[in-house]
Amino acid sequence: MTNNIRSHLIRLNMLCNEKCSFCNVTIDTEPNYKEKSILEILLDVNKIIIIEWWVENVKITLSGWEPTLRKDLDKIVLWIKKLWVKYIELQTNASLLNEKLASKLIDSWVSKFFISFHSHKKEIFEDYVWLKWIFDTVIKNIKNLWNYKNIEVILNPVISKKNYKDLKEYFDFIKQNFPFIKYISLSFIQPHGEAKKNIDLMLDYEIINKELTWILDYAYSLWFVVNNPYCWLPVCIMWRDKYSKNCIEIIEWKSIINSWKRREDNNKIYIEECNKCIYKWLCSWIWKEYVELYWSKWINCIKNY
Numbered sequence: 001m002t003n004n005i006r007s008h009l010i011r012l013n014m015l016c017n018e019k020c021s022f023c024n025v026t027i028d029t030e031p032n033y034k035e036k037s038i039l040e041i042l043l044d045v046n047k048i049i050i051i052e053w054w055v056e057n058v059k060i061t062l063s064g065w066e067p068t069l070r071k072d073l074d075k076i077v078l079w080i081k082k083l084w085v086k087y088i089e090l091q092t093n094a095s096l097l098n099e100k101l102a103s104k105l106i107d108s109w110v111s112k113f114f115i116s117f118h119s120h121k122k123e124i125f126e127d128y129v130w131l132k133w134i135f136d137t138v139i140k141n142i143k144n145l146w147n148y149k150n151i152e153v154i155l156n157p158v159i160s161k162k163n164y165k166d167l168k169e170y171f172d173f174i175k176q177n178f179p180f181i182k183y184i185s186l187s188f189i190q191p192h193g194e195a196k197k198n199i200d201l202m203l204d205y206e207i208i209n210k211e212l213t214w215i216l217d218y219a220y221s222l223w224f225v226v227n228n229p230y231c232w233l234p235v236c237i238m239w240r241d242k243y244s245k246n247c248i249e250i251i252e253w254k255s256i257i258n259s260w261k262r263r264e265d266n267n268k269i270y271i272e273e274c275n276k277c278i279y280k281w282l283c284s285w286i287w288k289e290y291v292e293l294y295w296s297k298w299i300n301c302i303k304n305y
């Protein structure tokens, strides 16, 4: 299981058939993006392999906007596999992942599908991704993946005010309709791109604090494994919780070097209260946009422990 190993992300295009109100990738977030040829992509992968020479299995994630819109996707996968990359993940909205394409990609060596599936409610789903008549196709395409052995399928709902209330039912739906799926990744909305424009979608930490523990208990009672349940949340939200071990950031906090690297990359800040917190230098802090929206409300510094 490779869910909690950080992967190298390669964006294959800047085209998408959906128009998600929360999408974190836009022309504004990637102003210098230029689509690369297969050869250029392979050179990038090769660089990663050289830099990561000490890592046993390099993991590559192919994403985009929507990578299934690239006609040469199966060839890209096949050539990356020829560079001895064992784990190739595809991030997709699954709307175009029909039987034919799925079969081609699995033959070419996609080992994991990381699928955006945000709600089991047709209206909420279609409103969220701004594409009508797509829900049933996505369901059919995900169900089809049950026919293949030796692949992992992970669902990634982006959690916001639109869908958090239905999370319990969401897990019931997955159990019933996609019983082969074990891993769900919870992505609390990151305030970038479209999400920054639609900032009101962002949940406050009080709601997350109140709801998340019992939701995770419920999901685990159904035998799901929930990856990254605290992704991008400050330490004081997930502090001391039994599920934190499945969070990539907690795993990486074990490496101080990585935690410094990450902090430079993101637009997170600490607030005055954080100065009192004993975890100030371990935490990856708070989204700037969260502070603008909710001030320091519900940020519970861990000063008393």
Ligand SMILES: C[S@@+](CC[C@H](N)C(=O)[O-])C[C@H]1O[C@@H](n2cnc3c(N)ncnc32)[C@H](O)[C@@H]1O
Residues within 6 Å of the ligand: 016, 022, 023, 024, 025, 063, 064, 065, 066, 067, 091, 092, 093, 114, 115, 116, 156, 157, 158, 187, 188, 189, 190, 191, 192, 195
């Ligand atoms: C930008 S998408 C590209 C791949 C593909 N189009 C898809 O939607 O799966 C990559 C991943 O980021 C997630 N995502 C998009 N916007 C996000 C946001 N604001 N916060 C957190 N995750 C987000 C998507 O659900 C998807 O799993």
Ligand code: SF4
Residues within 6 Å of the ligand: 016, 017, 018, 019, 020, 022, 023, 024, 025, 064, 065, 066, 093, 116, 129
């Ligand atoms: S999240 Fe994925 S499907 Fe939605 S607009 Fe962005 S790239 Fe497209």
